Amino acid sequence: FRVCLLDPLSDQSLAGVVPKTDCFGNLIDRVFNTYSLMHTYQTVEFVNQKHTEWNGCNHTRMGMMDAIMSLDQLVDESDPDVDFPNSFHAFQTAEGIRQEHPDKEWFQLVGLIHDVGKIMALWDEPQWAVVGDTFPVGCKFQNSIVFRNNTFLKNPDDNNPKYNTEFGIYEPNCGLDNVLMSWGHDEYLYRVMKFNKCLIPEEGLYMIRFHSFYPWHSHGDYMHLCNDKDLKMLPWVKEFNKFDLYTKTTDLPDVNNLKVYYRSLIDKYCPGVLQW
16 A cells, blocks of 8 residues: 555554545545455455465466566555556566666566556455455464454454464564465465566565565565565565565556567566466
8 A cells, every 4th residue: 555655654644544545546445445355354264265275376378478468457545555457567667776776677577566466356356355455364463464453353363362362373583484374366476476486586585575574675564474574575675675665656658669678688587478
């Protein structure tokens, strides 16, 4: 969730308040509804069901550039910042990274592909199970989760003593690899990358898997679940977030001119036809 690009969710400003529609324009109703559904239905049982459904990558076969361009059909219902298709944001993010990190091709590619998991929404997955900020299930929902105080009221896990304590089903410092995250495009694309044995380094895979985990990388929550590897990777996720968040503008890139360069990166790190 991004607040007008100027204030990326201060800890208390949105946790328990439904913003007025005239604060953000007509997108806020759509945003709040998406998060309300997400926070009602994202449970341990639901997330495990989605892993079973999607982790086999047996839905289609498609090259990465085709997947990126298919996002032209999608407008993210959780994002109040901009109201244009996600493929433009992909190239904006990649170009922002390319300017500051010209020597890190894998980083640029992560910028390009990081939201491609949203393709699930084009295959009839509801947007509340695809887009938006992510959070762990199976333990206490922390206050830094957007709209925390008024959108989890009907989530059964919030009232389940097995799941609603600080650690829930997890051991201290178990590592995020062992934590069940709310289901969405981050986790799905991470699974696609692993399934297809793509050559993106671990830092890039962390960016893909946790870039929407704002309660962690932007608010410092859930550190009690992190191990040394997570803490080592956190600065990379924070660095990525600068480009994910602050490259969203209505100044749209010339996608056709950029495709040749980015196809070369795709051919290097995740070539050919991938299974999704």
